[in-house]
């Protein structure tokens with residue numbers, strides 16, 4: 118079974134745009150789980166443009182599936198928060214301060230020693246670690262030497278090239294996934310996955326355990342409703 122973890126960043130974006138509590142992030146997250154989501158993902162950014170640190174602490178009390186917190190471990194505030202919240206999983210993403218969105222994975226070769234220390238820091242608190250990486254065989258291979266449990270393949274390139282040729286777009290991800298299996302890493306994926314590109318990816322990338330999807334899913338919910346949308350994404354993942 119490939120888990121669907123719904124990223125609720127964009128619910129917080131809408132909420133923050135008017136300064137109140139509508140939509141209620143906590144209630145929407147509970148409803149996502151009730152509608153079938155097998156996880157909730159948040160990505161608190163240093164400027165708290167959408168998910169606030171307070172949201173993460175509140176979600177810790179209500180998420181009943183798997184809680185996945187994404188962020189940059191170079192931010193001490195982020196690390197301290199994750200160690201306090203103790204989610205099922207932390208996904209380490211090497212984003213800079215002013216990025217519009219995530220746009221690259223870790224250089225696990227150059228930063229191996231640093232990542233080894235960070236992985237141990239979270240492991241000592243019983244938190245599963247996933248490293249956000251580009252679909253590059255050498256980056257996946259080197260990730261195994263950090264001690265991480267999983268890697269998350271950054272799927273923007275797949276999504277943006279999907280329409281030009283699906284097999285060609287997916288090929289690097291299949292090779293990266295095969296390397297993950299070879300070196301004993303678990304496999305997640307995310308970024309720009311949607312109702313059109315998800316099924317082929319899920320059917321062809323070996324060993325995939327979890328996808329985290331936010332922007333497209335929340336956008337689709339504007340047309341289809343949240344419950345129907347989550348069911349549609351789950352249908353794409355049913356193999």
Ligand SMILES: CC(=O)[C@@H](O)[C@H](O)COP(=O)(O)O
Nearest residue numbers: 126160187210218219307308
């Ligand atoms: C790591 C990743 O791909 C997602 O967390 C993505 O960055 C969502 O972040 P935004 O919702 O801020 O675009």
Ligand SMILES: NCC(=O)COP(=O)(O)O
Nearest residue numbers: 307308309329330331332
């Ligand atoms: N890790 C990917 C994620 O959480 C959501 O990315 P997106 O679906 O908002 O592009």
